[in-house]
Amino acid sequence: MDERIREHADVLVDWSARIESGDDVVVSVAEGAHDLAVAVAAALGERGANVVTTYASDEVSRAYLRAHPGDFDVADPELALYERADAVLFLGGGRNTFATADVDGETRQAAARANRPVREARLATDWVSTVHPTRSLAQQAGMSFEAYREFVYDAILRDWEALAGEMARLKRILDDGSEVRLVSADTDLTMSIEGRTAVNSAASVAYDSHNLPSGEVFTAPYDPEGVVRFDVPMTISGARVRDVTLRFEGGEVVDFDAAAGAEAIADILDTDGGARRLGELGIGMNRGIDRVTDNILFDEKMGDTVHLALGRAYEACLPAGEPGNDSAVHVDLITDMSEESRLEVDGEVVQRNGRFRWEEGSAPE
Structure with a gap:
């Protein structure tokens, strides 16, 4: 594993989220963020935190939103998860940055309104959002993967x-x-x-x-x-x-x-x-x-x-x-x-x- 991935995880857990022993932490892992998730899990384990991981996929979201009839309800299990959490760590980095491009605006609006209590519960925690460099993000940025990784870590691993x-x-x-x-x-x-x-x-x-x-x-x-x-x-x-x-x-x-x-x-x-x-x-x-x-x-x-x-x-x-x-x-x-x-x-x-x-x-x- 690239040592910078471990440094990224340490900055996220210690400087950004200020995780302490006994904290209940939800880690939301995007499709391409597996390596960062492994490093974050190790860091959280070393600090004695309690961890629940969830899977965040734009392709899964697309499938759900396009198939749904449109009358959305609050997802009670997800709401309860965030209401009990001390911190939520979002590890971004999907496979296709345009995966949800063909979901119509009316459906997006309805889902956003229904999801509001869940979003408010997440925002009430010590949440932090970050991203793991992936080839899809490099392509979106118009950069080679190697150059994009350098760019990401120059932005993250700072004083x-x-x-x-x-x-x-x-x-x-x-x-x-x-x-x-x-x-x-x-x-x-x-x-x-x-x-x-x-x-x-x-x-x-x-x-x-x-x-x-x-x-x-x-x-x-x-x-x-x-x-x-x-x-x-x-x-x-x-x-x-x-x-x-x-x-x-x-x-x-x-x-x-x-x-x-x-x-x-x-x-x-x-x-x-x-x-x-x-x-x-x-x-x-x-x-x-x-x-x-x-x-x-x-x-x-x-x-x-x-x-x-x-x-x-x-x-x-x-x-x-x-x-x-x-x-x-x-x-x-x-x-x-x-x-x-x-x-x-x-x-x-x-x-x-x-x-x-x-x-x-x-x-x-």
């Missing part, structure tokens, strides 16, 4: 404490701020962040961070006004999506366009009322991620990018007792901020052309 210290600077700015403005050639969007708490997403539940790799600072914006164009291509629900433009008025999407994948965007927006509002503003700061790979787990953390999510807001960003935007979906869209762009907080430029004002080589204001 997370050092990166957390750098990201804390941006967190303080957002915590103290009231309004964010994004400006580029096709974007001019303002949104409120007053009263919200930014998350220093340093790949650990100790930071309210649940992705490995991570490397972003995110918050829960509201009342967006203006236009934003998402020029980073991506795959959403098995559909290729490119050059999405959203127009916000009164805090919600009133018009949209896309060069590709417009039907997928329409399906998302029609899920429920909250799907037309924003749940997240995320600012990528992981310089170990230096290219687009068509995998949201990596792409949204890339330096020089900003992403906005339609749908559900994360509780960690909200004041106590405030529900924030509520939806059955949380779908990220990414815009490149590396050229002719700026990110302002309360009128002050924090990032210009992808470089933060404290970084070496940042452009003058």
Whole structure:
């Protein structure tokens, strides 16, 4: 076994999920993540955790969704499993990244709404999502398998404490701020962040961070006004999506366009009322991620990018007792901020052309 797989497992179990002896842990294993699952199981065993493994296959999901008559119920056994768990580890890495491309949007929406209690139970645990490099993901990224493995481990096996210290600077700015403005050639969007708490997403539940790799600072914006164009291509629900433009008025999407994948965007927006509002503003700061790979787990953390999510807001960003935007979906869209762009907080430029004002080589204001 590649030693980096064991290092990946150790980072996941120790730094990210903070597993302790006696913890009840569910490990969800994708089709291509077997080697990582073996290493994770060994790490959990060494730490005295209790483990249940589940099988996560997009091809199995496709078969189920296409055969189902459409009136979905909550899966009570799955709900009970997550309600009893202390932590859930998602090990991604399937065989076909477009396996569910021919599942219709109405079926997806119905399944998402019915599955909501299960999803909420998972999110109430110390959950962490990561990915094992597979040939299908390498192909999706347009890379050789060997090059893709190097890319994945460069993003995951980092000095997370050092990166957390750098990201804390941006967190303080957002915590103290009231309004964010994004400006580029096709974007001019303002949104409120007053009263919200930014998350220093340093790949650990100790930071309210649940992705490995991570490397972003995110918050829960509201009342967006203006236009934003998402020029980073991506795959959403098995559909290729490119050059999405959203127009916000009164805090919600009133018009949209896309060069590709417009039907997928329409399906998302029609899920429920909250799907037309924003749940997240995320600012990528992981310089170990230096290219687009068509995998949201990596792409949204890339330096020089900003992403906005339609749908559900994360509780960690909200004041106590405030529900924030509520939806059955949380779908990220990414815009490149590396050229002719700026990110302002309360009128002050924090990032210009992808470089933060404290970084070496940042452009003058």
